[in-house]
Amino acid sequence: MSMPDTESDFLRRVRPSDWKNPTPRNPYDLIIVGGGPAGLTAAELAARDGRRVALIERDRLGGNSLNSGSIPSKAIIQAARVLAFLRDEEDFGAAAFERPRIDFAAVMARMRRIRSRVAEYHSIDRLCAQGIDVFLCDARFDGPNTLSAGDSQLSFKKAIVATGARPERSDLPGLEQVGYLTSDTIFELTELPKRLGVIGGGPLGCELAQAFCRLGSQVTIVQNDPKFLPHEDRDAAELLSLSLSRDGVITRLNTAVVGAHSERGAKCLDTTSADVKLSIEVDEILLSIGRVPNVENMGLSAAGIEFDTARGIDVDEFLQTTNVDVYAAGDVCQSDQFTNVAESSARLAVHNAFGGRTERQGHWTIPWCTYCDPEIAHVGMHVREARQQSIPVKSFIVMLQDVDRAITDGLQDGFVKIHVREGTDQILGATIVATRAGELINEMSVIMSAGIGMRRLAGILHTYPAQSDAIRLAALAYLNDQPPA
Ligand SMILES: Cc1cc2nc3c(=O)[nH]c(=O)nc-3n(C[C@H](O)[C@H](O)[C@H](O)COP(=O)(O)OP(=O)(O)OC[C@H]3O[C@@H](n4cnc5c(N)ncnc54)[C@H](O)[C@@H]3O)c2cc1C
Numbered sequence: 001m002s003m004p005d006t007e008s009d010f011l012r013r014v015r016p017s018d019w020k021n022p023t024p025r026n027p028y029d030l031i032i033v034g035g036g037p038a039g040l041t042a043a044e045l046a047a048r049d050g051r052r053v054a055l056i057e058r059d060r061l062g063g064n065s066l067n068s069g070s071i072p073s074k075a076i077i078q079a080a081r082v083l084a085f086l087r088d089e090e091d092f093g094a095a096a097f098e099r100p101r102i103d104f105a106a107v108m109a110r111m112r113r114i115r116s117r118v119a120e121y122h123s124i125d126r127l128c129a130q131g132i133d134v135f136l137c138d139a140r141f142d143g144p145n146t147l148s149a150g151d152s153q154l155s156f157k158k159a160i161v162a163t164g165a166r167p168e169r170s171d172l173p174g175l176e177q178v179g180y181l182t183s184d185t186i187f188e189l190t191e192l193p194k195r196l197g198v199i200g201g202g203p204l205g206c207e208l209a210q211a212f213c214r215l216g217s218q219v220t221i222v223q224n225d226p227k228f229l230p231h232e233d234r235d236a237a238e239l240l241s242l243s244l245s246r247d248g249v250i251t252r253l254n255t256a257v258v259g260a261h262s263e264r265g266a267k268c269l270d271t272t273s274a275d276v277k278l279s280i281e282v283d284e285i286l287l288s289i290g291r292v293p294n295v296e297n298m299g300l301s302a303a304g305i306e307f308d309t310a311r312g313i314d315v316d317e318f319l320q321t322t323n324v325d326v327y328a329a330g331d332v333c334q335s336d337q338f339t340n341v342a343e344s345s346a347r348l349a350v351h352n353a354f355g356g357r358t359e360r361q362g363h364w365t366i367p368w369c370t371y372c373d374p375e376i377a378h379v380g381m382h383v384r385e386a387r388q389q390s391i392p393v394k395s396f397i398v399m400l401q402d403v404d405r406a407i408t409d410g411l412q413d414g415f416v417k418i419h420v421r422e423g424t425d426q427i428l429g430a431t432i433v434a435t436r437a438g439e440l441i442n443e444m445s446v447i448m449s450a451g452i453g454m455r456r457l458a459g460i461l462h463t464y465p466a467q468s469d470a471i472r473l474a475a476l477a478y479l480n481d482q483p484p485a
Helices: 007-014 038-047 061-068 072-088 104-120 125-129 205-212 234-247 339-357 383-388 404-409 436-449 454-458 469-480
Strands: 028-033 055-058 133-136 139-143 146-149 152-160 164-168 197-198 218-222 250-254 258-264 266-273 278-282 285-289 292-293 326-328 368-372 375-380 393-399 415-419 428-432
Touching: 007 104, 007 125, 028 038, 028 339, 038 055, 038 061, 038 125, 038 152, 038 339, 055 146, 055 152, 061 072, 061 104, 072 104, 072 205, 104 125, 125 146, 139 428, 152 197, 152 339, 197 266, 197 278, 205 218, 205 234, 205 285, 218 266, 218 278, 234 250, 234 375, 234 415, 234 428, 266 285, 285 404, 292 339, 375 436, 383 393, 383 415, 383 428, 393 454, 393 469, 404 469, 415 469, 428 436, 436 469, 454 469
Parallel strands: 028 055, 028 152, 055 133, 152 326, 197 218, 197 285, 218 250
Antiparallel strands: 139 146, 146 152, 164 292, 258 266, 266 278, 368 375, 375 428, 393 415, 415 428
């Protein structure tokens, strides 16, 4: 398949330089602020229903996910995986290969081609073809049913705020002065940093630490918690630690960065761990300590929309804000900051805006994944959440080293763990650690959404040999644990 290669193809799709905002067709049935996954989903859905729709985006269409999130990170992670695979090729009897030479510019060029290709689905041409008026400028509410988009005054019957989130900054002494990267800027690098210091061991920090290490950077990741991915299953986080170390990432857990300074042309991260002070010399710093919602400087108060700068826009279970005509969707109001949640919440917001508040948020089965190698994916409850709610829980685990297809493929790092309400076969949640856990977890989502219990699951045929058979084997472990009838 031929792919458009140039940055100009990409920009033509997401922010053409010669774009002229249309003449407003007030009042709009729906105005959407923000052209990320939430905003685009809402716009297309409402347009399909025959509504008069305007979408306002201040930067590039596609939002964080396309421009500096899921797509570029996964493209780089896949390149890093291939290189790591070639590194281990002797295990597969392919010792004839020479050690791969890493061409960082080529890795980044591939990422840009992929971004451009995916951008076709979010392109301005596509939106216009659906009759959506696209304004590329800042949006600012100036009343309950009006807002300004650049020089234009727009009015609406309903609006959806989908302005997303941005990387959290830090007031660590010296950090601003030495300079640092965030997920907004790391994908613009043209040279591989020889030494990269990553502050923060959450999903984004871990994914990028491993990928950049595999691409050839010497990476140190500093996490002030005793484990990476603090919200995930302990066994999963421990496997991740091992995997990062095996790749050569220098891991500093229980360690706080307390400041930064420059020395001999390098950037130094000042850290403390217990009483030990250590300065880590690097060439670039990636700050990855969380994301904050975009709620400032957009006149939310003028429209009567209440918000909190840390939590985001206040919404009820129907995603309605404190302005009855305005809904919110995506990262700007959701604690689960994922593309799938952004899109689903947008669908719900459109439905409730025009369908009279009939669909509640709250009972979604949300799968997510951290795309390290192995991947760590989860759906439903963790054991600690079940215990907090006094739900008796029992877990059934299958290690991948006992799964035939994982053995044949040499992909034995990981496990499938299914949590069951004790005394029943009801599945409460599952954690999967595997090379493609992000794919495997979707089977668990379907099973849970369909209300299938462990008994039925144990009888569902899977292809043989398949890694997903580990899911069925966990259900068999449940059956074997039952007292004889
Ligand atoms: C490095 C990284 C990797 C990620 N990987 C994954 C992953 O693998 N899987 C996953 O599910 N999620 C991932 N995410 C999260 C995912 O990108 C977000 O959850 C998703 O983009 C949220 O969509 P959204 O539409 O709510 O917001 P955004 O994508 O942030 O879009 C909001 C848009 O609103 C615009 N905007 C803001 N203010 C205004 C204004 N005043 N006027 C006009 N426009 C405005 C912004 O420019 C932006 O384009 C990742 C994030 C990062 C940073």
